Amino acid sequence: MTLNKSKELLLEMKNIHIDGFSDERWHKILKGVDLTLHRGEILGLIGESGAGKSTMGKAAMGYTQPGCKIIKGEINFNGIDLAKLTEFEKRKIWGTKISYVAQSAAASFNPAHRLMDQTISAANRLKINSTDVLKKDAVQLYESLQLPDAENIGDRYPHQVSGGQLQRIMTAMAMSPRPELIIFDEPTTALDVTTQVEVLSAMRSIVDKFNTAAIYITHDLAVVAQMADRIKVLRYGEEVEEAETRDMLSNPKEEYTKSLWSVRSLIKPEETNEDYMLSIKNIDAAYGSSKVLHNVSIDIPKGKTVAIVGESGSGKSTTARVITGLLPQLKGEIIFDGKKLSPKLEQRSKEELRRIQIIFQMPDTAMNPRQTVDEIIGRPIEFYQGIKGKEREAKVIELLKMIELDETFLDRLPSELSGGQKQRICIARALAANPDLIICDEVTSALDQIVQEGILKLLQKLQKDLGVTYIFITHDIATVKAISDEIVVMYQGEVVEQGLKSKILNPPYPDYTELLLSSVPEMDPDWLTNLLNKRSS
Amino acid sequence: MLRLSLGLVTVFAFSVIIFSTFSFLPGDFATEILGQSATKSAVKALRAELGLDKPPVTRYFDWLGNVFQGDFGSSFSGRSKVQGDQGDRSREVVGLIVPRLKNTLFLTGVAAMLAIPLSLILGISAALYRNSYYDRSATGVSLVTVSSPEFFTAYIFILLLATLFPVFPTISNVDEASTLAERFYRTALPVFTLTLITMGHMMRMTRSAIINILSSEYIEMAKLSGASRYEVIVKHALPNAWAPISQVIAINLAYMLIGSVVVEYVFNYQGIGRLMVGSVYNRDLPVVQACALIFASTYVILNLIADLIGIISNPRLLYPK
Numbered sequence: 001m002t003l004n005k006s007k008e009l010l011l012e013m014k015n016i017h018i019d020g021f022s023d024e025r026w027h028k029i030l031k032g033v034d035l036t037l038h039r040g041e042i043l044g045l046i047g048e049s050g051a052g053k054s055t056m057g058k059a060a061m062g063y064t065q066p067g068c069k070i071i072k073g074e075i076n077f078n079g080i081d082l083a084k085l086t087e088f089e090k091r092k093i094w095g096t097k098i099s100y101v102a103q104s105a106a107a108s109f110n111p112a113h114r115l116m117d118q119t120i121s122a123a124n125r126l127k128i129n130s131t132d133v134l135k136k137d138a139v140q141l142y143e144s145l146q147l148p149d150a151e152n153i154g155d156r157y158p159h160q161v162s163g164g165q166l167q168r169i170m171t172a173m174a175m176s177p178r179p180e181l182i183i184f185d186e187p188t189t190a191l192d193v194t195t196q197v198e199v200l201s202a203m204r205s206i207v208d209k210f211n212t213a214a215i216y217i218t219h220d221l222a223v224v225a226q227m228a229d230r231i232k233v234l235r236y237g238e239e240v241e242e243a244e245t246r247d248m249l250s251n252p253k254e255e256y257t258k259s260l261w262s263v264r265s266l267i268k269p270e271e272t273n274e275d276y277m278l279s280i281k282n283i284d285a286a287y288g289s290s291k292v293l294h295n296v297s298i299d300i301p302k303g304k305t306v307a308i309v310g311e312s313g314s315g316k317s318t319t320a321r322v323i324t325g326l327l328p329q330l331k332g333e334i335i336f337d338g339k340k341l342s343p344k345l346e347q348r349s350k351e352e353l354r355r356i357q358i359i360f361q362m363p364d365t366a367m368n369p370r371q372t373v374d375e376i377i378g379r380p381i382e383f384y385q386g387i388k389g390k391e392r393e394a395k396v397i398e399l400l401k402m403i404e405l406d407e408t409f410l411d412r413l414p415s416e417l418s419g420g421q422k423q424r425i426c427i428a429r430a431l432a433a434n435p436d437l438i439i440c441d442e443v444t445s446a447l448d449q450i451v452q453e454g455i456l457k458l459l460q461k462l463q464k465d466l467g468v469t470y471i472f473i474t475h476d477i478a479t480v481k482a483i484s485d486e487i488v489v490m491y492q493g494e495v496v497e498q499g500l501k502s503k504i505l506n507p508p509y510p511d512y513t514e515l516l517l518s519s520v521p522e523m524d525p526d527w528l529t530n531l532l533n534k535r536s537s
Numbered sequence: 538m539l540r541l542s543l544g545l546v547t548v549f550a551f552s553v554i555i556f557s558t559f560s561f562l563p564g565d566f567a568t569e570i571l572g573q574s575a576t577k578s579a580v581k582a583l584r585a586e587l588g589l590d591k592p593p594v595t596r597y598f599d600w601l602g603n604v605f606q607g608d609f610g611s612s613f614s615g616r617s618k619v620q621g622d623q624g625d626r627s628r629e630v631v632g633l634i635v636p637r638l639k640n641t642l643f644l645t646g647v648a649a650m651l652a653i654p655l656s657l658i659l660g661i662s663a664a665l666y667r668n669s670y671y672d673r674s675a676t677g678v679s680l681v682t683v684s685s686p687e688f689f690t691a692y693i694f695i696l697l698l699a700t701l702f703p704v705f706p707t708i709s710n711v712d713e714a715s716t717l718a719e720r721f722y723r724t725a726l727p728v729f730t731l732t733l734i735t736m737g738h739m740m741r742m743t744r745s746a747i748i749n750i751l752s753s754e755y756i757e758m759a760k761l762s763g764a765s766r767y768e769v770i771v772k773h774a775l776p777n778a779w780a781p782i783s784q785v786i787a788i789n790l791a792y793m794l795i796g797s798v799v800v801e802y803v804f805n806y807q808g809i810g811r812l813m814v815g816s817v818y819n820r821d822l823p824v825v826q827a828c829a830l831i832f833a834s835t836y837v838i839l840n841l842i843a844d845l846i847g848i849i850s851n852p853r854l855l856y857p858k
Contacts, residue, residue, distance in 0.1 A: 058761075061761065063760075063761060065757070091763045091764070091765060092763065093763070094760070094761055094762060094763040095761065095762030095763030095764075096763060099761075099762065100758070100761040100762070102754060102757075102758055104754060107753065107754040107755065108754045108755050108757075108758040109755055109758075110755045110758075110759065110773050110776075110777070111755075111777060111851075111852065111853060112773075112776035112777050112850070112851075112852060113772075113776070121762065121764075122762040122763055125763055156856075157852040157853070157856055159852070159853050160856065173762075
């Protein structure tokens with residue numbers, strides 16, 4: 001965030017139109033977007049999924065994904081129109097003049113090669129420096145990105161290092177040929193908040209150090225606020241607005257931009273209940289020989305929402321699996337509505353199964369793609385309640401109304417629904433069993449902010465109307481604030497804290513809760529800088 | 538190690554199945570050789586001589602014990618029929634099989650050396666130019682070759698390359714004295730047949746393995762870091778495709794060996810497949826058992842090799858966390 005950025009133009013994209021082919025026809029993905037970027041400047045590109053931000057970022061390299069094509073527009077990079085170059089000419093620019101950092105580092109490294117070889121492969125193609133020089137430089141990059149054991153980490157294979165480390169190594173790989181422009185495509189979206197902070201600060205400092213220009217693509221406004229000098233908001237393939245970061249945050253002009261952080265403004269008053277729907281006591285659980293839960297005890301008050309928070313690997317999803325009986329516990333017991341539940345799914349009665357339902361993170365994979373909405377929602381009605389025929393159909397329509405959809409959806413297949421609609425159908429499917437307890441496993445994390453807000457509001461409304469109890473598993477603190485009454489903090493398979501929301505979210509914190517809460521990006525461009533100063537002091 | 542012992546168990550199980558199957562077949566060598574008019578005492582005498590009168594379980598363990606010592610027993614046919622004849626003309630199974638096994642290995646080896654590189658190249662190039670006319674015709678033709686039975690393919694080759702255009706001989710009789718060039722010339726048609734019947738499958742599987750990998754994110758990443766088309770395929774896609782490809786190759790080599798039974802018969806080639814067919818016809822148990830056991834172990838060995846390649850080519854398995 002240096003202020004003395006040069007005003008020399010590096011990239012100028014004019015009137016970009018890109019079409020994509022899917023479902024047997026061409027769709028417009030970008031409808032005439034402009035973009036300018038100066039040397040050493042960082043531009044944030046934000047929007048929801050389907051806004052065309054990733055397509056725009058890739059187009060800045062003159063690249064389109066298979067099935068997409070540039071209809072018209074100019075991409076002037078250093079005075080060369082990338083849209084007019086052949087594949088062969090573009091390959092000379094890719095990886096060396098412009099490099100790319102992908103969202104999922106785990107999937108973007110070739111599993112068959114060592115990290116060092118992949119880090120220097122693009123720079124090696126330039127044939128300016130010898131392999132030895134490049135390797136030394138890579139080790140220095142690893143060091144400045146604060147990777148542990150920088151000297152030797154390059155000898156490992158991708159599966160041998162963690163996701164956060166891989167993301168930093170990919171940044172080193174992008175930086176290795178000293179490009180003029182780096183495209184960061186959602187580089188921290190797949191990471192835990194605590195890891196995200198480290199990766200963000202590493203990326204920011206290295207981009208600053210070499211004065212590299214960057215386009216930073218994300219759907220998280222708080223993240224982009226830490227990285228970018230300027231922010232451009234996209235929606236439906238068109239520009240909504242563009243402004244300097246500070247102006248954008250303090251004074252967003254468009255209604256849409258404001259709505260991007262609407263979840264963060266959603267707050268639910270907390271309530272509790274001495275009457276417990278579910279209590280799990282001293283649970284131990286393991287996958288094979290590796291133990292993942294240690295002496296976990298949690299109480300869930302009736303008709304309330306308990307959020308279980310923690311980073312990946314903390315055991316929050318495993319706890320859900322134990323409660324549902326998918327993973328029988330080794331030790332401890334589960335008391336559901338005053339009665340002991342058998343650990344094994346097969347030994348639970350149909351009634352017990354009916355009363356506990358689960359909604360998953362990815363609605364795409366949680367539904368049979370060949371079943372219509374009617375079949376998806378109708379089956380649990382038939383299975384648990386034995387209702388058939390006309391009565392069943394009426395019930396399905398009633399459920400659709402409850403989730404704010406209507407009977408026109410009955411014959412649709414999951415592929416004909418949007419992400420938010422799919423998740424609503426999954427909620428209706430859980431409700432069809434008329435359950436007392438619904439476990440929501442990261443139900444909003446695959447959705448856009450606005451859609452998230454809708455789903456959270458719906459869940460709250462359903463709780464008020466039907467009195468269901470929720471266990472809400474999430475790593476997103478904004479969601480926790482929006483929906484929960486009580487919070488359980490988990491870390492490495494143990495419960496760190498359990499209590500009312502107001503107690504957990506206010507000091508004094510145990511160390512881990514403090515780390516977790518302070519790592520959640522805030523809508524303040526100085527947040528990361530302040531946080532790092534505070535942590536280093 | 539686990540795989541190796543599992544392989545051994547498989548071969549052992551095979552030996553039991555092979556042995557019992559042939560034991561339960563109606564008729565035996567004695568009735569077959571002496572004809573229908575044979576007296577009961579003659580049949581009984583011959584059975585006693587061959588050891589066929591012992592209970593099957595005893596015979597099985599006798600046989601197995603000998604196999605472990607490399608002795609597959611003596612062939613039933615060609616043995617001395619006259620009691621007291623000093624010149625024992627019975628032939629050792631090993632002596633009978635080894636030259637024919639060499640012939641079969643030559644045949645399938647040549648076919649494999651032709652089929653594997655060809656199908657890899659065709660498969661990779663079809664994946665590269667996916668949905669082009671080249672890709673479509675290659676996959677289409679391969680489907681035809683996979684679905685035609687080997688004797689049909691063999692006769693088509695005979696019709697085209699031996700009858701209409703007499704380039705190669707229809708009968709592939711080779712002996713110890715044949716030179717290498719002669720062998721190549723004479724075995725051309727069976728080699729072509731075996732190549733064609735296995736190539737289609739290998740090519741299609743290579744194509745789909747590569748296409749599968751080409752859609753993964755690290756391939757896009759490689760493209761975006763400026764890797765050329767050749768580099769993407771050879772350096773980034775292929776190393777990750779060896780495991781599925783080697784599995785398919787193993788299955789097809791085994792299939793080739795089994796296909797050679799029919800093909801050798803059609804072209805009258807003195808290989809192990811033809812020997813086996815002849816021996817089944819004669820109820821010549823020791824030979825049939827030995828052949829079947831060889832087929833089974835080849836299959837197991839090929840699969841072991843494929844598994845090994847899968848492990849070596851995958852750093853995840855080679856270097857645990």
